[in-house]
Amino acid sequence: MKIFEEMRGVGQVYRFTLTQHWKNRANVISLIIMLVISMAIVPLSSLMMGGAIGGGEEVGQIEDDAEPGFLFTAGEEIITVYLRDETGYALADLLTPHLQRLRVMSGDAGVTEEEIAALHDHALLVHAFYAAEVGQYRIETYTSETSQIHAEDLNDLIWLLSSGIEDAKAETVTAQEQAWLDTVSLSYAERGNASDLLAAEDVGMETSFTVEYIYAILLLMLCMMSSSFIIRAVVEEKSSKLIDLLMVSVRPLALLCGKILAMMTVVFGTLLAVAAGVGLSNAVTGLFLDTSAIGGGLENMGISFSALHLGWDTAIIVLISLVLSYLTYSIMSGIAGASCSSMNDTDAAMMGVTFTLLFGYIVSCVVAAIPSRGVAVVTSLIPFVSSFCAPVHYVCGRIGIAVLLLSWLIQAAVILLLARFGAKIYRDLIMHQGKRLRLRDMRAMVKTNKGGMHREA
Amino acid sequence: MSLTVRDLTKKYGDKTVLDHLSFEMPESGVYAILGTNGAGKTTAIRMMLGMLSRDAGEVLWNGKPFDTSVCNVGYLAEERGLYPKYSLMDQLLYFAGLRGVSRSDAKKRIRYWADRLEVGEYLYPAPAVAPALGERGRARRVKSVPPKKADQLSKGNQQKIQLMTALISDPELLILDEPLSGLDPVNTDLFKSIIREEIAKGKYLIMSSHQMATVEEFCNDITILNRSKTVLQGHLPTIKKSYGRVNLSLKTEGDILPYLPGSGVSLVHAKEYEYTLKVENETCANALLARLLADGVPVITFDLREPSLHEIFVEKVGDVHEDI
Numbered sequence: 112m113k114i115f116e117e118m119r120g121v122g123q124v125y126r127f128t129l130t131q132h133w134k135n136r137a138n139v140i141s142l143i144i145m146l147v148i149s150m151a152i153v154p155l156s157s158l159m160m161g162g163a164i165g166g167g168e169e170v171g172q173i174e175d176d177a178e179p180g181f182l183f184t185a186g187e188e189i190i191t192v193y194l195r196d197e198t199g200y201a202l203a204d205l206l207t208p209h210l211q212r213l214r215v216m217s218g219d220a221g222v223t224e225e226e227i228a229a230l231h232d233h234a235l236l237v238h239a240f241y242a243a244e245v246g247q248y249r250i251e252t253y254t255s256e257t258s259q260i261h262a263e264d265l266n267d268l269i270w271l272l273s274s275g276i277e278d279a280k281a282e283t284v285t286a287q288e289q290a291w292l293d294t295v296s297l298s299y300a301e302r303g304n305a306s307d308l309l310a311a312e313d314v315g316m317e318t319s320f321t322v323e324y325i326y327a328i329l330l331l332m333l334c335m336m337s338s339s340f341i342i343r344a345v346v347e348e349k350s351s352k353l354i355d356l357l358m359v360s361v362r363p364l365a366l367l368c369g370k371i372l373a374m375m376t377v378v379f380g381t382l383l384a385v386a387a388g389v390g391l392s393n394a395v396t397g398l399f400l401d402t403s404a405i406g407g408g409l410e411n412m413g414i415s416f417s418a419l420h421l422g423w424d425t426a427i428i429v430l431i432s433l434v435l436s437y438l439t440y441s442i443m444s445g446i447a448g449a450s451c452s453s454m455n456d457t458d459a460a461m462m463g464v465t466f467t468l469l470f471g472y473i474v475s476c477v478v479a480a481i482p483s484r485g486v487a488v489v490t491s492l493i494p495f496v497s498s499f500c501a502p503v504h505y506v507c508g509r510i511g512i513a514v515l516l517l518s519w520l521i522q523a524a525v526i527l528l529l530a531r532f533g534a535k536i537y538r539d540l541i542m543h544q545g546k547r548l549r550l551r552d553m554r555a556m557v558k559t560n561k562g563g564m565h566r567e568a
Numbered sequence: 569m570s571l572t573v574r575d576l577t578k579k580y581g582d583k584t585v586l587d588h589l590s591f592e593m594p595e596s597g598v599y600a601i602l603g604t605n606g607a608g609k610t611t612a613i614r615m616m617l618g619m620l621s622r623d624a625g626e627v628l629w630n631g632k633p634f635d636t637s638v639c640n641v642g643y644l645a646e647e648r649g650l651y652p653k654y655s656l657m658d659q660l661l662y663f664a665g666l667r668g669v670s671r672s673d674a675k676k677r678i679r680y681w682a683d684r685l686e687v688g689e690y691l692y693p694a695p696a697v698a699p700a701l702g703e704r705g706r707a708r709r710v711k712s713v714p715p716k717k718a719d720q721l722s723k724g725n726q727q728k729i730q731l732m733t734a735l736i737s738d739p740e741l742l743i744l745d746e747p748l749s750g751l752d753p754v755n756t757d758l759f760k761s762i763i764r765e766e767i768a769k770g771k772y773l774i775m776s777s778h779q780m781a782t783v784e785e786f787c788n789d790i791t792i793l794n795r796s797k798t799v800l801q802g803h804l805p806t807i808k809k810s811y812g813r814v815n816l817s818l819k820t821e822g823d824i825l826p827y828l829p830g831s832g833v834s835l836v837h838a839k840e841y842e843y844t845l846k847v848e849n850e851t852c853a854n855a856l857l858a859r860l861l862a863d864g865v866p867v868i869t870f871d872l873r874e875p876s877l878h879e880i881f882v883e884k885v886g887d888v889h890e891d892i
Contacts, residue, residue, distance in 0.1 A: 134655075353650065
C-alpha cells in the first residue's frame with residue numbers, strides 16, 4: 112500500500128509531461144523529420160540498389176514452396192557451372208536438376224588463380240567449403256570480368272546451395288548427437304532440435320554485425336534521447352524552484368515515474384510510428400519499384416536475414432529488451448538529474464549515463480565480430496552490456512531462450528536495485544540545492560537514510 | 569480540526585537545524601513562525617509537509633499523522649517557481665489536478681482568482697481585434713494575442729500566479745512563507761485583503777515572515793526561532809502584555825530632557841520636541857506626565873503602549889546572540 116501512496120499523482124505528472132512535450136514545436140518537427148526519413152528509406156534504398164521502376168512483381172526469385180526450374184537460361188548462351196564441393200554434402204546432386212551444364216571439379220585444395228583466369232564469359236565457378244575460423248559454411252562464386260551472368264540467377268544458385276547445406280546438415284545429426292545436445296549444453300538443450308541449433312551457424316559475420324550495429328544504434332539513440340530529456344526535466348524543476356510547490360501535492364518518486372512513463376510513451380510511440388512509416392513506405396514503394404533489390408543488394412554485401420530468428424516472437428523479445436534497457440537508463444538519468452541543482456550541471460550528470468551507454472554499445476559492436484558462443488553468453492548476462500547484446504545474440508542464434516530469460520532477469524534485478532536506491536535518496540536529492548552530488552555522496556545519503564521513501568522518525 | 573506539531577527535529581550530520589519545535593493550533597486562525605535567516609523556519613515547514621525527513625517529532629492533523637493526501641494544503645513557498653516556458657493556464661490546471669481538483673472546477677476557480685488578482689490578461693488570449701479592411705477592401709486576417717509565459721511576467725505577477733496555485737484547491741490549511749516579500753504597496757494590500765478573506769472563511773494559516781508589522785496585523789500566536797531553537801512562543805497579546813506598557817511616545821512644546829534623569833524613563837530617540845522613550849513601568853510614565861503638567865510644559869501627545877513584535881523579536885534574538 113505504501114508504494115501506491117508514493118505513486119499518488121503519477122497520472123497527472125505523466126499527462127502534463129506528455130502534453131508539454133508535444134506542445135514543443137521542436138519535438139513535433141523532430142518527429143516529422145523522422146517520419147519523412149522512415150518513409151523515404153525504402154524507395155531510396157530500392158533505387159540505389161538497382162530496383163527497376165514500374166514493377167512490383169518479383170523477377171527471377173524462387174518462392175519458398177516453388178520448384179525451381181533451370182537456372183542460367185535467361186541469356187542466349189547456356190552457362191557452364193564448375194563446382195568444387197568441399198562440404199561433404201554432395202551438392203552436385205542438388206544442383207543437377209536445375210542446371211543444364213554442370214562440371215564437378217575434383218580435389219579439396221580450394222580455388223586457384225589459374226582456374227579463375229581460365230573462366231570464359233559463359234562459365235561460373237562455385238566453391239563451397241567449411242570455414243573453420245568462423246565456424247560456418249561459405250559459398251564463393253567466381254566469374255570472368257566480362258561475364259554476362261544475371262545477378263538474379265546467381266542469387267538463386269546461392270540460395271539453392273545454402274538451403275541444401277542446411278537440410279543436409281540437419282539430416283546428418285544423429286539421434287545420439289541430438290540427445291547429447293539436449294542434455295550437455297544449456298543453450299543447446301533449450302533449442303529442442305538440432306536443425307535450429309545448426310542454423311545458427313548460418314548467420315554470417317556480416318549479417319550478425321549488421322543486426323548488432325542496427326540494434327545498438329537504435330538503443331543508443333533511444334536511451335540518449337530519453338536520458339537527456341529526463342535529466343533536463345528533473346533539473347528544470349529544481350532550477351525553476353518548483354520542487355517545494357510540487358512536493359506539496361505529489362511524492363518525489365511519482366514525479367520521477369510520471370516523467371519516465373511519459374518519455375517512454377514518446378520514445379516507443381515514435382519507434383512505432385517510424386516502423387509503421389517504413390511498413391507503409393514498403394507497401395507503397397512495392398507498387399512502383401522492385402523492392403526485392405534491397406534484399407539482393409544486401410545479400411551481395413554478405414548480409415542475409417533469412418537465417419535469423421525473425422517473427423512476431425522476435426518483435427516481442429526486442430520490445431521487452433528495449434523496455435528493460437529504457438527503464439534501466441531512465442532511472443539512472445532520474446537519479447543523475449536529481450543530483451544537479453542548475454542547468455549548468457546537466458552535461459556532467461549526462462556524462463555518467465552516456466559513458467555507460469557507450470560502453471555497452473562499443474562492447475556489443477566488438478562482440479558482434481567474435482563468433483564465440485561463450486563470449487555471447489557472458490556479454491548477454493553482464494548488466495548494462497546485456498541491454499545491447501542479449502536480444503541480438505538470440506536473434507542471431509548465438510544464445511538460447513534460457514540465456515535470454517536469465518539476461519532479462521538480471522536486468523530486472525538491476526532495475527529494482529536502481530529503483531530501491533532511488534527510493535531511498537530521491538526525496539533528499541531533489542530537495543538538495545548546491546553543488547552537484549556525486550555517487551559517493553549518494554551512497555553516504557543511503558547510509559544515513561536507511562528507511563527510504565517517506566521516512567518518519 | 570486541529571494541528572499539532574510536536575518535537576520536530578532535524579539534523580544534518582552533527583548540525584541541528586531544527587531543535588524540538590512544538591506548537592499547536594487547536595482552532596482556525598493564523599500562526600506565525602518567525603526567526604532570523606537560517607533559523608529553521610522553512611525547514612520546519614518542509615518537514616511538516618513531509619518534504620524533508622524527520623529525525624524526531626510528529627505532526628498531527630485532527631489527531632492523526634499529517635499527510636498532504638488527508639489534509640487539503642495550499643503552500644506558497646519562499647522559493648517561488650513556475651515552469652518558465654509552459655503556458656500559465658496549463659500550469660495552473662496541472663497544479664489543480666495534482667491537488668485533486670477536477671478540470672471544470674479548476675477552470676472556474678482560475679477564472680475567479682484571475683479576476684481577483686487582476687492577472688486575466690496573462691492567462692487568457694486577448695480577444696481578436698475586429699478585422700480591418702485592407703487596401704483592396706479585403707478583410708485582414710487578425711490573430712489573437714497568445715497568453716504570456718511565466719518568464720515574460722514581472723516578479724509581482726509571478727507571485728500572484730503562485731498564490732493562485734496555493735489557493736486553487738480551496739485549502740483547509742494555508743502555509744504562506746514570506747507572502748508579501750517583493751510586492752509593491754498596491755499588491756501588498758491586495759494580498760493582505762485575500763489573507764483576511766481566508767481568515768474570515770475559518771482557514772488555518774501558518775505564516776512565516778520577516779515583516780513583523782504584517783505578522784502583528786494577522787497573527788494570534790507566534791513562535792520565534794533562533795539558530796534552530798525556539799526562543800519565544802505563545803499568544804501574541806499575552807506576550808505583549810507580559811512586557812507591560814513600556815513604550816512611550818511623547819510630543820510636547822518644550823524640552824523634557826531635564827526631567828528624565830532618575831525618573832525611570834530613558835530616551836530612545838528625539839526629534840525637536842517629539843520623543844520616543846522607554847519606561848520602566850507605567851507608574852514612571854504617569855509620574856513624568858504629572859511633573860510636566862505641573863511645570864506647565866504643554867503636552868500634545870502622550871502614548872503609552874506595549875512593545876511591538878519587532879522590538880520583542882530584536883530583544884529575544886539579540887539576547888540569544890549575546891548568550892552565544
